[in-house]
Structure formats: C-alpha cells, structure tokens
Amino acid sequence: MYRVRLVKFFCAALLFSMVNLKAAPAGPSPTITFPLSTAQKWILSNGLTIIVQEDRSAPVASVQAWCATGSVYEDQHLGAGLSHILEHMLFKGTKTxxxxxxxxxxxDVGGYIxxxxxxxxxxxxxxxxxxGVPTALDILADAMMNSTLPPEEYQKEQEVIRREFA
Incomplete structure (x- = not known):
C-alpha cells in the first residue's frame, strides 16, 4: 500500500513539474527546393519506355533498365525468387x-555494373x-535482348543467391 502511494506521488510530482515546461521556439524551417525536371520520355511501339534525365553535376552517367518483374508478379511461383534469379543471371553472358x-x-571504361x-x-x-555511355548502352541492351542464361553460371550463382536470402 505504501509503495502504491509513493508511486502515485512521484507520478503526480512528475506531471506537475511538466506543466510549466514550454516547448523551445522552433527555428526557421529549412527551405527545400526542387529543380525543374528536364527529363525526357519516349514510349516505343513495343511498350519500352525511355526516360533521360540530364544531370551535369558530375561527369558520370547511370544507364538503367527498370523492369516490372519483382516478386509481386510471380503469381503461382510467388516465393520462388524467379525475378531474383534473373537479376543475377542477366549479365552472365549474351549471344556475343x-x-x-x-x-x-x-x-575498361571505368564503370560499375x-x-x-x-x-x-x-x-x-x-x-x-x-x-562510357555508348558502351554501357550497348551492353545493357545486349543483356536485355540476348542474355543466354548459361546453366554453368546459374550453378555458380545459386550459392550467392542463397546467401542473400539468409
């Protein structure tokens, strides 16, 4: 009983001491500006969408292919990791x-894939x-259209893929 009263007393004292606390005045809000987008977009007859966003802040480029092939699209194979396997295999060889x-x-061109x-x-x-942009475009297009998915490379990648799930 004594303990309960003591706890109530300290809780009341804590609440009472907080009544006079005032929030510190807020500093000026940071100004966030967004540059006007200069992105250009094209949709080809086969549905491929190309978006180019120029950024001259550094003399580098990122050439990317975004595909709607994540696990959510694997339907009855959901959980099998097919999209993840394809991710690992696409750059493992093409017809050429x-x-x-x-x-x-x-x-050779100083890039990273x-x-x-x-x-x-x-x-x-x-x-x-x-x-290196022409080389990157050539290799990415070649991999997207002509990847051979070699079985021997798949055998090598299986352990890498398993480790990523762990």
Missing part, C-alpha cells in the same frame, strides 16, 4: 559476350564516366 567479356568491357530486385521491380544498371 561471355560473363568475363561483359565485366572486362565495363571495367550491378542490379537489384524489389517486390515490384528489377533494376539493372551500369554507372560509367560520361565517355
């Missing part, structure tokens, strides 16, 4: 380039210095 040739070509999968999309991207 091996895995090593793709990696070497991107490295990667991809990621989310629930509603898979994004393949190549970052390069501005002079």
């Amino acid at each position: 380039r091996s895995t090593n040739q793709i990696a070497q070509k991107i490295q 990667n991809a990621y999968t989310s629930f509603d999309r898979t994004v393949f991207w190549i970052d390069v210095p501005k002079d």
Whole structure:
C-alpha cells in the first residue's frame, strides 16, 4: 500500500513539474527546393519506355533498365525468387559476350555494373564516366535482348543467391 502511494506521488510530482515546461521556439524551417525536371520520355511501339534525365553535376552517367518483374508478379511461383534469379543471371553472358567479356568491357571504361530486385521491380544498371555511355548502352541492351542464361553460371550463382536470402 505504501509503495502504491509513493508511486502515485512521484507520478503526480512528475506531471506537475511538466506543466510549466514550454516547448523551445522552433527555428526557421529549412527551405527545400526542387529543380525543374528536364527529363525526357519516349514510349516505343513495343511498350519500352525511355526516360533521360540530364544531370551535369558530375561527369558520370547511370544507364538503367527498370523492369516490372519483382516478386509481386510471380503469381503461382510467388516465393520462388524467379525475378531474383534473373537479376543475377542477366549479365552472365549474351549471344556475343561471355560473363568475363561483359565485366572486362565495363571495367575498361571505368564503370560499375550491378542490379537489384524489389517486390515490384528489377533494376539493372551500369554507372560509367560520361565517355562510357555508348558502351554501357550497348551492353545493357545486349543483356536485355540476348542474355543466354548459361546453366554453368546459374550453378555458380545459386550459392550467392542463397546467401542473400539468409
């Protein structure tokens, strides 16, 4: 009983002491400005949408392909990770380039190649210095249209994919 009274007393004292507290005056709100978008968009007859957004803040470019192929679209195969497997396999060889040739070509122009999968999309991207844009476009288009998905590369990637799920 004594303990209950003591707890009530301290709670009341705490509440009473907070009555006179005033909020610190707010500082000026930060001004957020958004640059006008200069993005250009084209939709090709096959449905492919191309968006180009120029940014001259650095002499680099990011060439990306965004595909509506995330796990949410896997229907009866939901949970199988098909989009994730494709993400890992797309740059593993085409009709005209091996895995090593793709990696070497991107490295030769000072670029970086990667991809990621989310629930509603898979994004393949190549970052390069501005002079490497033609190479990046060529390799990304080749991988998107001519990827061979070699079984031997799939065997190598299975363990990598499993580790990412852990």
